[in-house]
Amino acid sequence: MFATLKRAIRGETRDSGEENVTSRSMIVATLHQLKTEHELLSVRVPGCANTASSAILGVKEDQGCYYLDELNQRTTHKAFLSKRKAIINCRLQGMEVRIPCRLIKAGSDGGIALYKISIPNRIIRIQRREYFRLRLNAGLVVPVSVPHLEGRCAAGQAFDLSAGGVGAFIDTRDVPSRGQILTGVSIALPQSPAFKANIEVRFARADEVHHSLRIGGR
Structure with a gap:
């Protein structure tokens, strides 16, 4: 990864x-x-x-x-x-x-x-953390797919990535609880095969401005 x-x-x-x-x-x-x-x-x-x-x-x-x-x-x-x-x-x-x-x-x-x-x-x-943090280039879209979010599939895009976690906007009204494990999350990087990971939710809130879920996990 x-x-x-x-x-x-x-x-x-x-x-x-x-x-x-x-x-x-x-x-x-x-x-x-x-x-x-x-x-x-x-x-x-x-x-x-x-x-x-x-x-x-x-x-x-x-x-x-x-x-x-x-x-x-x-x-x-x-x-x-x-x-x-x-x-x-x-x-x-x-x-x-x-x-x-x-x-x-x-x-x-x-x-x-x-x-x-x-x-x-x-x-x-x-x-000042152990993980390599990656800044997304301007205009770079990194699609994120969550196959099992409160029983439904949801998709969106990342706004922050590191080898130890992800921050993303997800198009859903469902808000997972902190500590919940999202299994099989797919992240599609440009010019690279998409990879899957299990993500532990660290924060999640409905974003009224972007009409989406703002989520961060590791």
């Missing part, structure tokens, strides 16, 4: 290295994953000594924004309102992720502060 993927897709071979991600769909997918997996975010405001924690409450791709929960440090909260920019550092599926923040506006819900943040044009991912 690793050799087939490596031949078909351009990837990064270093165990650790920065990758600038500018694909909007991949940036939005990352934000959705951070929200779905309830990842803890470390937020630092320039000029502020204290680092605060937060989490993503929701992503509104059609509005070009997402929402952050209240920062747990009052000094950082005040600095964020003043500077209106910050850097988020977090981990996602074995990678470090760095996200620049631009505050659109701050509000509150039930007395708890929340922040409307512009979806950035670029994020940085730092490879």
